[in-house]
Amino acid sequence: MPDAPASTAAPIAAQVDQLLQRLGVPKSAYADGELAVRSPISGETIALVRQTSSEEAKAAIGRAHAAHLAWRLVPGPRRGELVRLLGEELRAAKADLGLLVTLEVGKVPSEGAGEVQEMIDICDFAVGLSRQLYGLTIATERPEHRMMETWHPLGVVGVISAFNFPVAVWSWNAALALVCGDSVVWKPSEKTPLTALATHAIAQRALARFGDAPEGLLELLVGQRDIGEVLVDDPRVPVLSATGSTAMGRQVGPRLAARFARAILELGGNNAAIVTPSADLDLALRGIAFAAMGTAGQRCTTLRRLFVHDGIYDTLVPRLAKVYGQVKVGDPRAPGTLVGPLIDGAAFDGMQKALAESRAAGATVHGGERVAGIGGDGAYYVRPALVELPAHAGPALRETFAPILYVVRYSSFDQAIEWHNAVGAGLSSSIFTLDMREAERFMSCAGSDCGIANVNIGPSGAEIGGAFGGEKETGGGREAGSDAWKAYMRRATNTINYSTALPLAQGVTFDIGD
Incomplete structure (x- = not known):
């Protein structure tokens, strides 16, 4: 699928002005201030907010x-x-x-x-x-x-x-x-x-x-x-x-x-998912794609590490690489766009640094390049990167706030759990499996060490009914x-005595006489 061309709609600053006025924001709050606000869609300054x-x-x-x-x-x-x-x-x-x-x-x-x-x-x-x-x-x-x-x-x-x-x-x-x-x-x-x-x-x-x-x-x-x-x-x-x-x-x-x-x-959240031999691979493919690429990889719950069993690696990963090559990147307002821009140039630079480290470590990198022809010079659109790592090491051990998914083979479930937990953050996690024992262990005290542990859905997209947050460096x-x-x-804690006596807790006595 081709990337989305730049939008031909009205300038973003004009749209923003109309929206803010309809929403009841006085123009004095955003027209002549000191703080320049830019839209990542075009890179243009859209307001000057009073600080x-x-x-x-x-x-x-x-x-x-x-x-x-x-x-x-x-x-x-x-x-x-x-x-x-x-x-x-x-x-x-x-x-x-x-x-x-x-x-x-x-x-x-x-x-x-x-x-x-x-x-x-x-x-x-x-x-x-x-x-x-x-x-x-x-x-x-x-x-x-x-x-x-x-x-x-x-x-x-x-x-x-x-x-x-x-x-x-x-x-x-x-x-x-x-x-x-x-x-x-x-x-x-x-x-x-x-x-x-x-x-x-x-x-x-x-x-x-x-x-x-x-x-x-x-x-x-x-x-x-x-x-x-x-x-x-x-x-x-x-x-x-x-x-x-x-x-x-x-x-x-x-x-x-x-x-x-x-x-x-x-x-932060350096979130991971494990794909086991019993997994429904069609379901896993869809779940991984949204969790890793949604919001251009800029969610705290974005999927950043993927552990795939040896027995299904050569089936799942080529399919995933194909999705990464075809997903539509572009102006988020354009029909069919699934991946919009990074927030700014610093995010782009951080992504490129992590990919360079991955290549130096012997990784195979699919995607990750800047997409030309969308927005202005100050807009940063990138193709999401799928990075096949030879080992769970290097840049995979830290969070890069961009659409990078590190993929590593595993052979034993114990190994996958160990790698899963071997990072500082502990926000969200998931496993794709139809094996009840694997699912239950993943959610147990001996499994994921994260605040969120999901089965057969990705780590991203929490509902408000559950408490949201994580452990360790999260x-x-x-x-x-x-x-x-x-x-x-x-x-x-309140204690009310409705008797005429004064018994003390733990059998303590303190008799001052009449």
Whole structure:
């Protein structure tokens, strides 16, 4: 299939301007600022965003702190009503916001719209959660006593999000934080501030409809790393959710720990899949293709390593190489495009460096070249790279945020599991097998060491119902579903004595007489 030609649609800057105006973003926020925003589709500058100063950031955190003190007194189901209204506003704006994601990030339209749908889904989840912030009643050894736990709002929740999911990650945190009684201060990636401005405008409409929410409940900080540091270091922010690279997490984590703040870290993911002799190869081929090439390899859950059994390697890998050679690369707005651009030149350079290291290590590289004739000089379209490595070593041991899939043969299942776990990150993983024993072992404590372990689907494409996050260098944080809400609240253990006696636990006596 030929690569997609450059789009003949209206200039992207003009489309972005129309979308932002429809979404309610004032032109002063993106027309004459200091931060240049470019679209990876064409490489052109599409906005000049006004940045938040350090003083403004501190003031915003102050407003959020004051808002929390009022918001925590609002009953949970009433807080859920605000999130329900946010979901309604997102539904109304889904087409425009999804297209804006495409223009600012370079995702194909179905992925842009899918990201907004994910925001809607987490709002639905959080509305139900607003009536289910349960604590436990606990058996006590003391007669005529009751012991229980209660959950209370924690405070200001800081959110630092990455470019590849410019709006969904905020919603995972904000929807839960709001129903838990917290306020939210958001610092989006400096590469994708436009979708954040639009989301903030949408949220303001929900707040206006709600009517009596305190000022400062949802705050937005736009800028570079220094603005994020203000959020990381402010003692009024007791919990911070940060999504990005492991290198970023190594800097953020210790600074939060130094002031005893909570960290919800969702960092790198050098994700792998194992294809066993019993696998449905047609299913595996489709699952691998999306997981490795979707979003141009720029998901934290992108499939980056593939272990294929000796017995099926020569059947599966040539088929996979054919798919890699035929997949349509191009302007994400063009019909049939499956792989859009890399975010910028730095991503392209990182990809080429990793491929050069692979060739030096004796690898066979299929694809990986820059695709000409699409976008301008500042746009970076590449053919996804399938890299057959002679051993699980070298560049395969680290994450390169680009569409590179390293393929390695394996002979024993034990060997495949060992290689699978032999990297720093521990986010997502998968196995393609029809053998129940292999599947169960992969999901057991002796199998994948990742936070997500899938069977017969790829590692990419999580749903909001499950807690999202991973282990080791991925940071250990969890967002979205299951009981991830507990990270946004503080727990109190309560004991109530309804007797006239005062028995102590563990048989301790302390008699002071009459």
